[in-house]
Each structure stands twice: as structure tokens, then as C-alpha cells.
Amino acid sequence: MKNEFITDERIFQELKKAIAETLRVDEDVIRRDSSLVNDLDAESLDFLDINYRLEQVFGIKMARHFVLEHVEEMFGEGSAVNEDGLLTEKAVELLKIRFGDQMPRLEAGMDMDEVPALITIGSLVEGIRDILDALPEKCTHCGAAQWTCEDGLRVKCASCGEYAVYPNGDDLIQEWLKKIQEERSIF
Numbered sequence: 498m499k500n501e502f503i504t505d506e507r508i509f510q511e512l513k514k515a516i517a518e519t520l521r522v523d524e525d526v527i528r529r530d531s532s533l534v535n536d537l538d539a540e541s542l543d544f545l546d547i548n549y550r551l552e553q554v555f556g557i558k559m560a561r562h563f564v565l566e567h568v569e570e571m572f573g574e575g576s577a578v579n580e581d582g583l584l585t586e587k588a589v590e591l592l593k594i595r596f597g598d599q600m601p602r603l604e605a606g607m608d609m610d611e612v613p614a615l616i617t618i619g620s621l622v623e624g625i626r627d628i629l630d631a632l633p634e635k636c637t638h639c640g641a642a643q644w645t646c647e648d649g650l651r652v653k654c655a656s657c658g659e660y661a662v663y664p665n666g667d668d669l670i671q672e673w674l675k676k677i678q679e680e681r682s683i684f
Contacts, residue, residue, distance in 0.1 A: 500629040502646035503555070508625050511650070512618060515550035519543050527618060534614040541613075547621075556651045557628045560666030564595055565609070567670050572684035582609045587683050594677060596620055628663050637662045 509529065517524045520537055533539040539547075548559040562570075565588055568577035577588035584592075586605040592612075593603065600615040632652060635642045641656035652661040664672075678684060 498630070498632045498634050500626075500632045500652065502644065502652050503629055503649060505622060505626060507649050508555075508622050508629070509618070511554050512547075512551065512621055512625070515547050515554070516618070519546045519550065529617065529619040529622065531618050532614055533616055533618070533621075544613075551625060554650055555625065555629065556660050557625070557663050558665035559628070560624070560670055562667055562670075563612070564592065564670055564674075565612070567667070567674055568684070571671065571674055572678075576684050578609045583607065584609060584612070591674075591677065591683055594681075595673070596623075599623075624666065627669055628666055631664045631669055632661055633663075 513524045513527045516522070516527055516533070516537065516539075520539055520543060522537060527537065531537055533544070533547075551557070552559055565577040565584075568588060568591065569575075575585070577585055577591070579585055583606050584604075589603055589605045589607075592600060596603075599617055599620045603612075603615060632644065636644075636654035636657060636659060638659040639654060639657040641654055643655035644652050644661065645655040646652045653659060654661070
């Protein structure tokens with residue numbers, strides 16, 4: 498169910514706050530097209546801290562694995578990253594479907610270690626939006642379809658007062674990969 502309670506602008510503002518606190522940078526330097534790695538000097542542990550902060554704010558579980566790791570798990574080793582650690586053409590095709598024009602420098606044969614530098618604030622906003630838009634039709638606690646959101650951050654049931662339970666990011670990526678495979682037979 499599309500989550501109409503939390504706006505993309507609110508997601509962006511909370512993401513900026515989490516990044517600023519984690520990386521100790523001024524929020525004013527954080528733009529939607531900023532690369533976490535290239536522009537803001539984030540390292541792998543910083544991603545975990547940022548994700549944790551966002552999980553606390555929105556009451557969600559971010560993906561623990563990147564799309565390519567799920568591809569390798571679901572479609573076999575070497576399907577996304579070859580034995581030399583380079584992206585396959587199918588992996589690039591899939592990432593372009595997933596991220597659109599947000600990763601213009603993405604190309605087959607690029608080193609897997611270069612991919613995190615392509616992740617932008619905008620792509621993170623979309624990832625959070627994907628999870629928030631997986632809001633169940635009805636409350637998993639009482640079965641009512643009476644969602645409310647008083648603070649613009651956490652959706653809860655107006656009937657029982659419990660917070661919404663979203664699917665986690667990894668499960669959503671796997672569902673998306675299955676859907677893409679059925680529609681396009683990439684792998």
C-alpha cells in the first residue's frame with residue numbers, strides 16, 4: 498500500500514540528519530545527487546550507522562545486503578559479479594532497471610568495489626520509500642485498516658495504537674528480483 502503519510506521530502510530531511518550526525522558534516526552540503534563515498538567520504542561502517550539511525554526514525558528494517566549480493570544468491574555465483582570481481586552485463590542491466598539514471602557511470606566490467614561510490618542520497622531516499630510503500634493494507638496486530646501518522650515519521654494503527662510492521666529491505670529486494678525475472682527473464 499502506498500504510504501501517503503511520509504513524504505519524500507521528510508525522508509530526505511531525516512536522511513540528511515542521519516548522515517550529518519554519522520559523518521559529522523553540515524547538512525547544507527548534503528544534496529540528493531551527493532555520493533556518500535565520493536562527496537561525503539562515507540566508509541562501509543558509516544552505511545551501517547546511517548541505516549541504524551533511519552531504522553529507528555521510521556520503524557523499518559533496511560536491507561543488509563546490496564542488490565548484487567541477492568542476485569548472486571538467487572541466480573548463482575558469477576551471475577552479477579564475475580570471478581575477477583567485475584560487474585556482468587546482466588548485473589548492469591538489472592541495476593539500471595532498479596536505479597534508472599541515478600548511476601550514469603555504471604558499466605559492465607567495472608570493479609564491484611566501485612559500485613558503492615555510485616550510491617547517492619537520492620537512491621537511498623528511493624530505497625526507504627520502497628520499504629515505506631510496503632505498508633500493509635491492515636494492521637498485523639488487530640486487522641484494522643485505520644492507519645495514522647501524527648509525527649510524519651511513524652505510522653501506527655488508529656484502532657489498537659501499535660506501530661506498522663513493514664517487510665524488511667532484503668525481503669523486498671528478493672521479491673523485486675523475482676518479479677523482474679518473471680517479466681524479463683534476465684537470468
